[in-house]
Amino acid sequence: MKLTQVKGNTWVAEGEALIPFYRLEDGRCILLDSGYTTERQLLEQALLDAGLTPAAILSTHTHIDHAANHAYFQKKYHLPVALTAGEAGLCANLLNLKYYAAITTPNMTDREMWDMPLTADILLPDSDSTPELLGIPFCCIYTPGHSPAHICIITPDNVCYVGDTLLSRELLYAKLPYACDHALDLMSKERLRGLGCALYIAAHRGIFSDIDNIIDENRALNLRRAQEILSVVDRPMHLSQISLNVCRLFSLNPGTARRALSFERNIRFFVEFLLDRGDLVLELHDGVAYFAPAKQ
Secondary structure, three states, X not given: OEEEEEEOOEEEEEOOOEEEEEEXXXXXXXXXOOEOHHHHXXXXXXXXXXXXXXXXXXXXXXXXXXXXXXXXHHHHHOOOEEEEHXXXXXXXXXXXXXXXXXXXXXXXXXXXXXXXXXXXXXXXXXXXXXOEEOOEEOEEXXXXXXXXXXXXXXXOOOEEEEEOOOOOHHHOOOOOOOOOOHHHHHHHHHHOOOOOOOEEEEOOOEEEOOHHHHHHHHHHHHHHHHHHHHHOOOXXXXXXXXXXXXXXXXXXXXXXXXXXXXXXXXXXXXXXXXXXXXXXXXXXXXXXXXEEEOOO
């Protein structure tokens, strides 16, 4: 796994996503997220080869592609893990993780997320905060929406790790961008405008300085996808019918039933956004909930 300097002591490990870390002068480092389980050995070895020992984790959120190695590093290196209270609750046990995943049975959760439960050592507020880890001051911007209590992290080098609040331009083709609450996610994207940081790191997957344009493009993508999903609901439909139409519209082929559930979950979050916005209404047909276009 390649390690790349971003600015000053702020670096990234280049895995499936970018995993930022902050180097200390004594050969230790503070991880900002920890990646997939499948990347554990690559990440750990890359750090050790660079003479770096993980000494703390300050995490944006507890999705599986960002937090699967938190408990491993916590146990092996006896390091503190800092999470917002909302994200700490999600990974407190497997049952909570099941409800975050939204599509897994208890047994599936046990198989897929067995190594994610942990007790956070440092609980950050579900709000903006300025934590200090190992004597290093960070600034955390509260950006819920993608996950319940997501944060963006500004390092002492004035580099902002936006986590999953923004996609890089290279991924703005995403057909079903994920957010558990799209309305909140749109507001959180807007909160990043005007921060004035030197550089911004998007986990998926780029480093940029023109934050305002990236915000505009991300917001436009999510709103466009919502409108496209709305366009396929031309009569009362249950969620599976909507999902089928959306997959046809975007030429999505899930390949497996498990992945089809992921698509349906992501589509549901857009449908909920459209329902709250008043573009769709709920109806009952033969004991089944249907979503219908709102009457103009």
